[in-house]
Amino acid sequence: MFVTLISLLLCISSAMCATQDSAVRSLVYTDINVNSYDKCARLMNGTSQIGCQSTLEGDVGVLFHVNQSDDISKVITGKHPPYIVLIHADYFSKASVKLYQSSGKVRGILVYSNENYTGRLSGWSPELKCPRQHYGLYNSTYGSNYAKCENNPWNPIGDGLTEEDINFPIFIMKNDTASQMMIDCHDQHNLDGDYPLCAAQMKSRMDGAQSTETCIRRNNLQNNLSPAQYCDVIGGHTIVGTLQATNSSTENPKPVILITSALDSRSFEMTSSSPGANSLTGFVSLLAVAQALGSLNNTVKDNMPYDIIFVLFDGEAFDNMGSVRMVYDMSKDSFPFKKKEGKWQPRRINISQIKYIIEIGQVGHINKTAYLHFDPLSASNSSIRTDVSAIIGALKTSGASASIKFRNQSGDNGLIPSSLQSILKAGNVSGIVITDFDKKYTNRYYNSRFDTPDKLGIKLDGNTTESYALPLIQPLAQKIVNLSNAIAKAVYRLATNQALSTIHRNEDEITKILYCYYYNPKCGLVRSLLDSNIKKYSYVFNQYVGVYSSNMRNNAYIARNLLAYFLRTEETTIVNKTDQCKSQYAQDEIYKYLAFKRNTTYECLRFTVYDTDGRSPSAAISNYNYAGGAYSAWSESRWQKTAFHLSIFLVQDSVSQGMILFCGLLMFFSSFIIMYIIHKKSHILFQHSQI
Structure with a gap:
């Protein structure tokens, strides 16, 4: 009887707690909407991990507000650790993160700024000072003086935060209301140091850990009892477009002119904030070159003694992943496809067939002057030097008629971080990289969330309607078109040894492409390219490559369609249904x-x-x-739907908490004593009458 009563009491209590949990919680905690902040996630490479992670149930600490430089170190000497640091973006850096991590007194960081904040004036880049150096061209046996660029860094403002392994969560606040709520809570309760204090709980629980090797092994150990996956391989799709149709059955294929650019960038908080505005100008310029050369008639294209091939690499921000894979596939005679018997396929390409490479890098800050970078070591070979000089000469000649002045790199810094480095590792090839800088990046926000269009002179003041935005984007589009026309003319001169007198120029289309990528993925141009798929694109394109999928990510899919649009053949037909748009030959993989x-x-x-x-x-x-470590091996941790959480609440001092616990335990055990007495005296308290 006693056991039954106790069980009944516990069941009633648990049921009441369950029904009242949300009501009681709302009285204690204020939850911050998960869409109000960006997250630092966990990434892994072949042997280690980077990024952020919380404990299983989340990390708790008293809020400490840092909004001036003097406050940064005061966290370490505070009287009420552990802390959740609420820090203004001006003071958030690798140095502050490392300080807090080494102190052991910080359980998380919340970075805030107002919604109009565009980054500190001096700039900030969480990328390395020498980006992509781990798998670059230079090493102890080749260009050892270029292998480490610390003395002459390409990205001097970079602090390397993206490469750090951080043992607490970091959220970047996107919502002014949420940020102000936490500031107000701190100012109301924490300034005088008296309890109750405003505290926060941050949860950022990642499933993957340690390294890609470990995580993939755990993935492979899954079974019916534990079907979970812990991480996914990072990677995208390389897009290859040929100016003229090629055929793998051709006995003596033409030499190749390769025009390349990267599709992606990254930032510290990659879940949704990798704008990469200046990096994006490179592949938009490539599209403009394709637009110019694609307008040539088919006879001119087919009679060229060179095959002109455009390549857009995805994953270059992660150790040149896309270009490294291209070189690997070339070595297996499987780029762009493996040989298939009975199929009509485009030609396969190998390194020895490449005559010239022109890579387009960051070009958004070009102001009538572009810089040409090449590897001085490979150029010491006389034949390579001759071909590199031919590329430079063609560009300088073409630039004169396009209001663009091309200058050779100055100094002795070697080749800049680029896809060309990956190709040169496989063999001597004549190539140059075109950028908007000479000895160091002009982009002071490289691979950060502040690499946004306003840094390129586009000031929309919050009005992103197409009619308002296009005229303001047009000056940047004009610079890109001028540069791209010069490149197109140079490519034509290299391919035919003749000058191209007239060239197709359509600034309106390039302006619209920039608008779609920077501001509105549902723009008219994208709708015409996608139609039924338009509902997929409800936010500005993220330039982070993401985990690999058989389907291309949004950014790459649009770029593929745009390149197809510019390189289309003259033959077009009108159909009533999309499934009618296909080859009449089942074996055709060329078109x-x-x-x-x-x-x-x-x-x-x-x-x-x-x-x-x-x-x-x-x-x-x-x-x-x-x-x-022959190749990079990046992966991204998986996480559950409830992995991210942020809430604020008031916390009492330890004495008050102890008293509350004591009173609770006292009431709990008192109820047992009362129940015991009732049970013992039940024959008196509950007399049974005879029926």
Whole structure:
């Protein structure tokens, strides 16, 4: 009887707690909407991990507000640790993070600023001073004086925060209301140091840990009882487009002119804030070159003694992943595709067939002057030097008629971090990289969330409607078109040894492309390219490559369609349904087809643009030796839907908390004593009458 009563009491108590949990919690905690902040996630490479992680149930600390430089170190000497630091973006850096991490007194960091904040005036880059150095061209045996660029860093303002392993969560506040709520809570309760104090709980629980090797091994150990996956390989799709149709059956293929650019960038908080505005100008410039050369008639294209091939790499921000994979596939005679018997395929390319490479890097800050970078060591070979000089000469000649002045790199810093480095590791090739800087990046916000269009002179003041924005974007588009026309003319001169007198120039289309990528993924241009898929694109494109999927990410998918649009053949047909837009030959893999919406019908375009696997070769090699480190092996931790959480609440001093606990325990055990007495005296208290 006694046991039954106790069980009944516990069941009633638990039921009451369950029904009242949300009501009681709302009286104690104020939850911050998960969409009000960006998150620092956990990434892993072959042997280690970077990024942020909380404990299983989240980390708790008293709020400490840092809004001036003198406050940064006061956290360490505070009287009420552990702390959650609420720090203004002006004072958030690798130095402050390392200080707080080493102190052991900080459990998390909340970075805030107002919604109009565009970054500190001096600039900030969480990238390394020598980006992409881990798998670069230079090492102890080749260009050892260039291997470490600390003396002459390309990114001098970089502090390397993106490469740090941080043992507490970091959130970047996006909502002014939420930020002000926490500031007000701090100012109301924490300034005098008396209890109750305003505290916060931060949860950022990642499933993956230690390294990609460890995480992939755990993935492979899954079974029916534990089907969980812990991480996913990072990688994208390399996009390859040929100016003219090629065929793998051609006995003596033409030499190749390769025009390349990167599709992606990264930032510290990669879950949604990798704008990469200046990095994006590189591949938009490549599209403009494709637009100019694609307008040539098919006869001119087919009669060129060179095959001109455009390549957009995805994953370059992670140790040149895309270009490294291209070189690997070339070595296996499988770029852009493996050979398939009975299929008509485009030509396969190897390093020895590449005559010239022109890579377009960051070019958003070009102001009538562009810089040409090349590897001085490979250029010491006379034939390479001759070909590099030919590229430079063609560009300088073409630039004169396009209001662009091309200058050679100055100093002796070696080749800049670039996809070209990956290709040169496989063999001597003549190539240059075009940028808007000479000895160091002009982009003072490289690979940060502040690498936004306003840094390129586009000031919209919050009004992103197309009619208002396009005229303000047009000056940048004009610079890109001027540069791209000069490159297109230079490529034509290299390919034909003739000058191109007239060239297609459409600034309006390039302006619209910039608008779509920077501000509005549902713009008219994207709608015409996607139609039924438009609902997928409800936010500004994130330039972070993300985890690999058989389907291309938004950014790459649009870039593929744009390149296809510019490189389309002259033959187009009108169809009523999208499934009618296809080759009549089942074995045809040379031509691809895409239906673009045109009012009530579809325009069926034929083109020669392909997408290939852009993951690191480590993902393609069975039993890959991660410890050997021949290739990068990046992965992203998985997390549950409830992995991220932020709330604020008031906390009492330890004495008050002890008293509350004591009173609670006293009431709990008193109830047992009362129940025991009732049980013992039940024959008196509850007399049974005879029936």
